[in-house]
Amino acid sequence: MTGGTGAVPLVDLAAAHTEVAAEVRAGFERVLARGGFVKGPEVAAFEREYADFTGTRHCVGAANGTDALELALRALDLPPGGGVVLPANTFVATAEAVLRAGLHPVLVDADPAHLLIDPARAADALPGAVALLPVHLNGQLAPMGPLLELADGRPVVEDAAQSQGARQHGRGAYGRIAATSFYPGKNLGAYGDAGAVLTDDPGLADAVRLIGDHGAREKYTHERVGLNSRMDALQAVVLRAKLRRLPAWNAARRAAAACYDALLGDVDGLTLPRTAPGNEHVWHLYAVRIDPGRDRDAVLAALHAAGIGAGVHYPVPVHLQPAFRFLGHREGAFPTAERAARELLTLPLYPQMTVAQQERVAEVLMKALRGAHG
Ligand SMILES: *Cc1c(COP(=O)(O)O)cnc(C)c1O
Secondary structure (H helix, E strand, O other), X not given: OOOXXXXXOOOOHXXXXXXXXXXXXXXXXXXXXXXXXXXXXXXXXXXXXXXHHHOOOEEEEEOOHHHXXXXXXXXXXXXXXXXXXXXOOOOXXXXXXXXXXXXXXXXXXXXXXXXXXXXXXHHXXXXXXXXXXXXXXXXXXXXXXXXXXXXXXXXXXXXXXXXXXXXXXXXXXXXXXXXXXXXXXXXXXXXXXXXXXXXXXXXXXXXXXXXXXXXXXXXXXXXXXXXXXXXXXXXXXXXXHHHOOHHHHXXXXXXXXXXXXXXXXXXXXXXXOOOOOOEEOOOOOEEXXXXXXXXXXXXXXXXXXXXXXXXXXXXXXXHHOHHHHHHOOOOOOOHHHHHHHHHEEEEOOOOOOOHHHHHHHHHHXXXXXXXXXX
8 A cells, every 4th residue: 555545544453363364364274174163272381471561470361451440459358339439531441340349430631731540630539449450551651650559559440452562661571460352453462352450469370260260269159240251262372472573563553653643743733643751652543633723523534535444433432421421420520531432533543554554644634724724
C-alpha cells in the first residue's frame, strides 16, 4: 500500500498474521494431533514465556481480559462491597470486573496532560476504599510511584490490557497483581478471546488458578465457588508465536508514533498525545485531541469518507454509560474524562504500517481540520 488515495485501516491484523502464519499452522497441527484444547502444555509454555517477558514471577492464563481483572480482584479476598478506585476514562470492562468481583467502582478523573488516573483525585477517593485499579491507557503506565505511595498498603491492581511491553523507569510490573487482555486488537492479540493475570505472589497466582477453574485443584473437588475462565491451547499457540515478535512490533509502533509526531507537530487545531516522564510507551493507540473549536465528529467522518479507519476511544466515559448511571454521577462530574470523550480521535497505527500510509493519514487529517471549524 502506498500514499496517494489508498485506504488505511485502523489496525491490520492480517499483516501481523502473515508474519506468524507458518509458526501458527505448525502449532495448530501440534495441538490438533494431541487433542487437548483447554489449558495444557502450550498454555503452560506461554504462561512461562509471558511471565519472563514481563519480569513477573507468575502468569496465569484466563479466557479474556475482563475475566482476568475479575480473577485478580477476587483472588485478593477484599471485603465484599469495598470500594475500588479506578479512572472514569477507561473501557467499560474495568468497571464491570469490579462489580462482578462483588466490589464497588469508585470513579475518579484523569490528569489532563496524559489522560492517566490523576493521583490527586485518587487520593481524595481512597479513604474508605479497599483497592486502587489504575489503567495503563493507550500503551503507557499510570504513575505507579505516586499511586503505590498513596495506596498505603492497599492492593494496587493494574489494568494492563493496553500496555503489553510498556515500562516505567525500566520496570514493567509494579502492583500486587495485574491483568491483561489478548483480544485480537491489543498489542499482543490472540485469534479470539484470551487474557492473563500477572503477579509475583505465589499465593495469589494459586488463588487465580483455582477461581478460574471452578474452584477445583483436583477434578470434582471444588474448594470454592469459581468460574470457567481458562486459556485455550490454540490461543496459546498464536500468543507464543506473536510474543516472539512483540519487542520488534512495539519498536515499530514507537517509530510510527514518532513519525506522526513529526508529520502533525505544527498542525493547527490538533494536540498530540504525550508520554509521561519515565515511561516507555508501546502505543496501543495513538489518540490526538481535536481542539474544541473544531468538530471532532466531522473530522472523523471526513477521515472515514477518505478510507482512513480512524476511531474514538472512548466516546462515552464510564459514569455516563446507561449501565453505570446507578453510580449517581451527572455530566460534569469528571471534566477531563468528558473532554477526552468529546475531543479524542484515534489514528491508524500498527507495526506493519508504512510511512506512505502515515503521510496519507496526515494529509487527509489536515484537510479535514481545515474544513471542520465547529
Ligand atoms: C480490552 C480491555 C479490557 C478487556 O479485555 P477483554 O479481553 O476484551 O475482556 C479491559 N480493560 C481495558 C483498558 C481494555 O482495553
